[in-house]
Amino acid sequence: MPGRPRSWLFRVAFAAAALLRPEQRARPLAARPVPRPRSQAPGSLKCFLGALKMELTEVTGVSLKRGSHAVEDNDSVAPAEEAKRQKVLDGCLTTGQDGLEHVSPPGSVHVPGPPAAVSAREGRKNSDVQLEEEEEEEEDGLSEEGEEEEEAESFADMMKHGLTELDVGITKFVSSHQGFSGILKERYSDFVVHEIGKDGQISHLDDLSVPVDEEDPSEDVFTVLTAEEKQRLEELQLFKNKETSVAIEVIEDTKEKRTVIHQAIKSLFPGLETKTEDREGKKYIVAYHAAGKKALANPRKHSWPKSRGSYCHFVLYKENKDTMDAINVLSKYLRVKPNIFSYMGTKDKRAITVQEIAVLKITAQRLAHLNKCLMNFKLGNFSYQKNPLKLGELQGNHFTVVLRNITGTDDQVQQAMNSLKEIGFINYYGMQRFGTTAVPTYQVGRAILQNSWTEVMDLILKPRSGAEKGYLVKCREEWAKTKDPVAALRKLPVKRCVEGQLLRGLSKYGMKNIVSAFGIIPRNNRLMYIHSYQSYVWNNMVSKRIEEYGLKPVPGDLVLKGATATYIDEEDVNNYSIHDVVMPLPGFDVIYPKHKISEAYREMLTADNLDIDNMRHKIRDYSLSGAYRKIIIRPQNVSWEVVAYDDPKIPLFNTDVDNLEGKPPPVFASEGRYRALKMDFSLPPSTYATMAVREVLKVDTSIKKQTQLNTAWLR
Secondary structure, X not given: OOXXXXXXXXXXXXXXXXXXXXXXXXXXXXXXXXXXXXXXXXXXXXXXXXXXXXXXXXXXXXXEEOOOOOOOOOOOOOOOOHHHHHHHHHHHOOOOOOOEEEOOOOOOOOOOOOOOOOOHHHHOOOHHHHHHOOOOOOOOOOOOXXXXXXXXXXXXXXXXXXXXXXXXXXXXXXXXOOOOOEEEOOOHHHEEEEEEOOOOOEOOOOOOOOOOOOOOXXXXXXXXXXXXXXXXXXXXXXXXXXXXXXXXXXXXXXXXXXXXXXXXXXHHOOOEEEEEEXXXXXXXXXXXXXXXXXHHHOOOOOOOOOOOOOEEEEEEEEEOOOHHHHHHHHHHHHOXXXXXXXXXXXXXXXXXXXXXXXXXXXXXXXHHHHHHOOOOEEEEEEEEEOOOOOOOOOOEEEEEEEEEOOOOOHHHHHHXXXXXXXXXXXXXXXXXXXXXXXXXXXXXXXXXXXXOHHHHHHHHHOOOOOOOOHHHHHHHHHHHHHOOHHHHHHOOOOOOOHHHXXXXXXXXXXXXXXXXXXXXXXXXXXXXXXXXXXXXXXXXXXXXXXXXXXXXXXOOOEEEEOOEEEEOOHHHHHHOOHHHEEEEEOOOOOOOOOOHHHHHHHHHHHHOOOOOOOOOOOOHHHOOOOEEEEOEEOOEEEEEXXXXXXXXXXXXXXXXXXXXXXXXXXXXXXXOOEEEEEEEEEEOOOOOHHHHHHHHHOOEOOHHHHHHHHHHHHO
């Protein structure tokens, strides 16, 4: 076995695996064995790995278990190094694993069955990301089992600092049905998101054909250049060497061959121009920069037909990649800047997602060629349009969610889904809005609004408990010891994280100008903190509103008429339902309800040393105008079915790619070892599907609670 990784994170993985060895399990076993592949993590290790970041998890799902008290949810977890974790699992889960499902002793929490093995397609994840990860190894290995158990307990102790739903105001339900257990995102393919466009149509990938365009180059442009020539041209394009041009000899000197080489260079390397030269009786195609460094950011205008729309719109199908990661991969392969892409909304990583993308002056032919190069991506439904896409233009998203190994009866499932369809769920901001370490993002946001910049710096950089990469831990330790941004920055191999950007800013502007240093962080990331604080306030106030007045509109509640909020009067109260009621995110341009909850807003902000009557900040970016958000969301297009299955590895429905490949839909037996609930529903933008699932299952899914429950059960 290789040496132990430096980070405590991976030592815990070894420890958790040891805790689950057969000789250490003093619990009754279920009658039927469930095979578990070596690459899968059982029991508490599954929960532990899920806590590292759902989007980055390859080998495990998040187990959703009912507790005996208030429930929490977590949709997001801290970043982890997938390649290294997989190596740890393969090294420590031995063939002696029994793979049996355990029956919880009386009074304990039911632990759903083990995660299923991932498919071959799911197993080949993120090789491009893994290559960039730092491979760190520890000099000494694990020794005593006692040490391993102590390590595992220390992880549970660390998670005492994690967030629960209670911490961020998520406390209420709207339905009265009895909850049940299930496993969400056991496989990322159990969570599929289809974007709903501005025309109300659900985006599907169902056509891989390329629009016919007489001015498109031939397919030969992708094969005419050798790998060495492409390398030299790329270095020229990106100004990576001192060459001012690259000459390519034309071996078969025909006009057609020269034309193909010209087209290949211009198509594959935007910013380069070409010319033909005679050198000692031989023909050469010479590539050079026509417009200096600006050429790379601004695709050539003269090379694009005037009759064609400037933007190629396409549907992007991706597996286990968030939108920004996907854009970065596409831009890397196309050799263009990411900012020429546009989209209507971002999608999370741990799912299969289908959305529309637009790109400036890249042909459908070039985009379609990526289908031969990229795994876990598919591009199709190409069209040329005059305009790009804009954030927020989408009408929502359609979700297909599979909850595996459910324990609820058919009647329980029917009651839960009917309630979701008819009443809906509380429109809470999900746990991913608040971070997962000991320093929630809303605390940073509150410090920004308070103008407490030293606290902002300390909250972002100070050592913290929780799951973090080893180099971040070392960076924080160096900062705590020296308060030297240059020294701390040296500990970071990846400088693009928020911590690295802030340290870079402090190195540049000094410790007395934290505002400017913080300003180096991209604007969207900075605003994330204050939006998190708004969400934190909103969640708490909605819980108070439901506790105080229930699920009926009352005089003084707010409703929207167009974009304007107005009060419900006593005589109008019967004209509205709870689905019309909105509540404000705090800001200078909103009004507050005319009942007890208005005072609750004021008290909460006053306790945080903020003035509800003056939400303007001296730095304009951090002035909060506020907004309104419906308190109850009723999903549309709700349907469901309970299916029986025996093999936890099989997919339970077809994806768009399966349908394109002509794969028949799965056939289910009338009885099986397991049951799954397959749910379909549509939600408006900025609502959280996991909050809908929470309402159905009535589960406790925060990292902190899941860790406590699993650790208690093991003891």
